[in-house]
Amino acid sequence: xxxxxxxxxxxxxxxxxxxxxxxxxxxxxxxxxxxxxxxxxxxxxxxxxxxxxxxxxxxxxxxxxxxxxxxxxxxxxxxxxxxxxxxxxxxxxxxxxxxxxxxxxxxxxxxxxxxxx
Amino acid sequence: xxxxxxxxxxxxxxxxxxxxxxxxxxxxxxxxxxxxxxxxxxxxxxxxxxxxxxxxxxxxxxxxxxxxxxxxxxxxxxxxxxxxxxxxxxxxxxxxxxxxxxxxxxxxxxxxxxxxx
DNA sequence: ACAGATGTGCAACTGATGGTTGCGCGTTGG
DNA sequence: CCAACGCGCAACCATCAGTTGCACATCTGT
Numbered sequence: 001x002x003x004x005x006x007x008x009x010x011x012x013x014x015x016x017x018x019x020x021x022x023x024x025x026x027x028x029x030x031x032x033x034x035x036x037x038x039x040x041x042x043x044x045x046x047x048x049x050x051x052x053x054x055x056x057x058x059x060x061x062x063x064x065x066x067x068x069x070x071x072x073x074x075x076x077x078x079x080x081x082x083x084x085x086x087x088x089x090x091x092x093x094x095x096x097x098x099x100x101x102x103x104x105x106x107x108x109x110x111x112x113x114x115x116x117x
Numbered sequence: 118x119x120x121x122x123x124x125x126x127x128x129x130x131x132x133x134x135x136x137x138x139x140x141x142x143x144x145x146x147x148x149x150x151x152x153x154x155x156x157x158x159x160x161x162x163x164x165x166x167x168x169x170x171x172x173x174x175x176x177x178x179x180x181x182x183x184x185x186x187x188x189x190x191x192x193x194x195x196x197x198x199x200x201x202x203x204x205x206x207x208x209x210x211x212x213x214x215x216x217x218x219x220x221x222x223x224x225x226x227x228x229x230x231x232x233x234x
Numbered sequence: 235a236c237a238g239a240t241g242t243g244c245a246a247c248t249g250a251t252g253g254t255t256g257c258g259c260g261t262t263g264g
Numbered sequence: 265c266c267a268a269c270g271c272g273c274a275a276c277c278a279t280c281a282g283t284t285g286c287a288c289a290t291c292t293g294t
Contacts, residue, residue, distance in 0.1 A: 014131030067290040085206040184261040
């Protein structure tokens with residue numbers, strides 16, 4: 001059975017730029033579209049759109065203060081996303097282990113019947 | 118410092134359809150574009166394109182047999198992808214824990230100076 | 235108080251990509 | 265041998281990440 005995953009959340013962290021934005025926000029505590037765009041190889045407007053996406057899925061929250069708009073990571077929601085990553089990861093990992101085990105069992109079966117068929 | 122991630126690999130597993138394809142291939146052992154398209158809500162051609170992407174990043178390998186082309190998951194490469202998922206996940210997790218710890222420390226500092234002011 | 239600097243938001247355009255339909259070609263099986 | 269099956273290629277559409285350009289709001293220094 002495939003793991004239950006919130007596609008919106010996953011694809012939000014699926015984008016490399018958005019992942020780096022989250023990294024920066026976590027490192028600095030908060031940030032604005034302009035401050036993030038200065039540290040990433042994309043324009044402010046592109047960052048603003050990404051912030052819109054992250055905001056829609058609840059990974060960041062904005063607090064307008066005067067002329068600027070500071071964004072903070074919503075830690076609970078990011079924790080949810082992390083949980084999903086490790087969930088899918090461990091599911092695949094389990095399958096890989098299982099496949100490997102079966103392969104080894106088959107190999108053992110062949111050996112029992114003799115190496116020359 | 119942000120985790121080193123192979124963006125191509127990540128974005129390959131970032132797509133929900135491709136993730137489900139990998140799930141099916143892992144469950145069945147192998148599959149063709151047609152067999153996968155029968156179990157997913159997209160056309161064969163869309164599946165074929167996704168298989169192309171997965172093949173390009175090495176997550177699957179194709180073996181043409183007569184008129185059909187069977188795809189198998191490359192276990193080593195998928196293991197690499199899983200490693201990256203858990204790598205990013207645990208990096209964020211560590212940051213979240215650190216932030217929480219600092220927040221608690223600040224809170225303790227306030228308490229020591231007295232709850233009022 | 236006002237003029238310039240700074241920060242946002244909105245709109246139009248481009249390029250990549252996930253999806254579709256339609257068609258033609260090789261392989262296979264009754 | 266020919267009809268069915270599986271695949272690849274091409275054209276087309278929608279969405280989205282990214283850009284440029286411009287207008288509007290808010291600070292700030294003199």
